[in-house]
Amino acid sequence: MRGRRKSALLDSRSLVPHGMIASHETLLYISCVTNKRYITLRPAINIDFLPIIKACDMKNRVSDYIRANWRTIIEYSLVIASGWIFLLLASSWTSPLYPYSYGYDASWYSLGGRAIVEGRVPFRDFFDLKGPVLFFYEALGQFFIRGRGGVFLIQCLSMAFTVGFFWRSERIYLKRWQSAIILALFYYVYTPLLWGGNSAEELFMPFNMIAIFYGLTFIEKGDDDSFPVEKVSLIFGIGFALAALSKVTIAAALISVMVTVVILLLYRREFGRLGKAALYFVLGAFFVTLPVFAYFAMNGALEDFIFCSFIFALKRSTDYYESFSVEWELNLVICWAGIIVGLLLPRKGKRRGGGAYKLLLVLMSLILYGLLHLGTPYLYYFI
DSSP states (O other): OOTOOOOEEEGGSSSOOOOOOOOHHHHHHHHHHHHOOEEEESOOOOOOOHHHHHHHHHHHHHHHHHHHHHHHHHHHHHHHHHHHHHHHHHHHTTTOOTTTTOOSSHHHHHHHHHHHTOOOOOOTTTSSOOHHHHHHHHHHHHHHHHHHHHHHHHHHHHHHHHHHHEEEEEHTTTTTHHHHHHHHHHHHHHHHHHHTTHHHHTTEEEEEEEHHHHHHHHHEEESTTSSSSSHHHHHHHHHHHHHHHHHHGGGGHHHHHHHHHHHHHTTTTTTHHHHHHHHHHHHHHHHHHHHHHHHHHHHTTTTHHHIIIIHHHHHHHHTTTOOOHHHHHHHHHHHHHHHHHHHHSOOSSSSSSSHHHHHHHHHHHHHHHHHSSOOOOGGGGGG
């Protein structure tokens, strides 16, 4: 019959509201969803279905990515799951497996987060020497789940990024089975340092792991123009600001990587890239510091915030500083070991960037050694 098509081609009029003729965009969307071909039997009116088409295109891209990278997705899912299992077993102050075990700092941090959710303002309504970002992070967990569950939630979030980037750093150099052994050793060493869980060192470790990964990547291919200097510098700026507004000593690895990258760019005379890196670093730090300062200014607690987090915190570190402690120095043997190994590393070897690896390891050990002296020798500081 005239006006009819083969049954393989469906009439668009049956797929749109009565009296409306589908546009070509509509049919493209329908075809995208159902993987069938459609035709129009008469001229179509213009309907803007472009957003729907874009959403459909995004869905297809995600599906294609999953199909192409399903092995990697499973690999990292197992790595992250291992981190969560580790927390479940080792985080004695927050794990659901130990409902009657409560810690010292861990309980206070979660209480501070709950206070923020209930409208209290740090340093105005309750006192601490830690920076406010730590309590904001705790408040995020308490917003979704009150009590231990909220703490465990943000621990799992931090652990996912920590072990994810730890694994990525390993895989630059090692095979999967070798990386699995190193990850198991990491959990073994991490168990006593976790100190029951929910410490500032644990929660903000992802930024150090991200910095180490990008630092190693920069050493491997930093002279390649494809290396995303702007993106990495922005991440570094955000991470440094978050750490500095929580507890500056936890940013030792991040600071070490930043200094190493700056020295390498100066050595290579790449002043243009260095300028871009500095600009994006400041921009990333600005994204964090501006909302924090604005929050305290709007709540009439800016002066309290500056005094507690910076002035009094520094005074506490200097007044209670132990000029020499055998216990402290024994705990810091790992720093001296890092310095010695870094100095003994050959400048030229099978891998490129031998001198850069020496620089990174020595700087990381020295900066960690210096920052860890701004306090007392608690074991969990060495995470």
